[in-house]
């Protein structure tokens with residue numbers, strides 16, 4: 193089988209080394225002679241997997257003291273609810289930069305007032321709003337670091353006067369971030385960290401315990417912290433697979449290594465989009481995402497020809513989200529530059 197270039201938006205590409213390690217763990221987990229899929233999550237071998245995964249995330253992201261790392265089910269979408277459940281007493285301030293940000297704000301409304309402090313909906317989310325003011329009477333400010341569907345990315349984070357909460361699902365570990373600026377970071381694993389099924393929550397303990405409502409145990413960060421992310425059966429296999437991927441990230445130079453790879457991929461593809469008259473980008477240049485690159489053909493009549501050419505080159509997963517159309521190349525941590533070169537080569541040659 194010839195090489196497949198996997199640009200899937202999520203679940204998405206994992207390094208073959210991580211997949212191989214998963215195969216081994218499924219067959220014989222940590223020398224137990226049993227499959228990872230059939231042992232207790234409270235056995236010492238799996239407890240070590242959880243501890244090792246927390247330790248490697250702490251190291252890779254340079255997480256300061258005072259933060260806890262949780263591995264929860266329910267996807268990033270569950271965190272839209274859990275964040276507000278735990279933090280929203282009076283008002284949450286939301287930056288509306290796309291569908292995920294809008295969904296987060298919508299769920300928070302179940303718990304109190306939601307103020308959209310800025311939105312880029314007026315131009316179909318093709319930019320990141322600037323010059324907004326975060327109200328000091330909000331319980332927290334919520335933002336989405338990378339707009340997976342529309343392909344825009346926050347290039348920097350504001351100095352928030354209130355607790356900053358960030359959905360980093362689609363760019364976590366792809367660039368250096370000062371974790372101390374945030375009270376809470378969450379990320380569904382299936383884009384940059386591992387397979388679907390686990391969501392990483394990095395939470396500073398001192399922001400918790402301030403709302404007056406009763407929180408059901410499964411929704412309460414404090415309960416999960418107290419039981420070391422083992423309140424109920426955690427997503428055992430996704431955590432194990434994530435650890436294998438994070439070991440690979442570390443071997444590749446950690447976040448700095450991922451940042452270099454992301455920059456090289458993005459420069460190559462955006463430069464082709466900007467220099468090839470057959471294509472155009474959909475996002476304001478200064479806000480372009482290094483992870484999800486959205487683009488259109490300038491001449492729709494070439495659609496069939498272009499589609500046939502990238503399919504023939506083994507390229508997979510670049511059809512745009514239904515709300516944007518065109519193409520979206522998702523270039524998460526594990527994607528090699530070689531795959532972007534293959535796509536650029538098709539873009540250069542398909543109409544000649």
Ligand SMILES: *Cc1c(COP(=O)(O)O)cnc(C)c1O
Pocket residue numbers: 202266267268269270292336338339340359360361362380381383
């Ligand atoms: C994919 C994605 C989500 C949704 O994640 P689920 O795990 O499917 O709930 C939320 N936010 C962002 C930024 C995403 O990219």
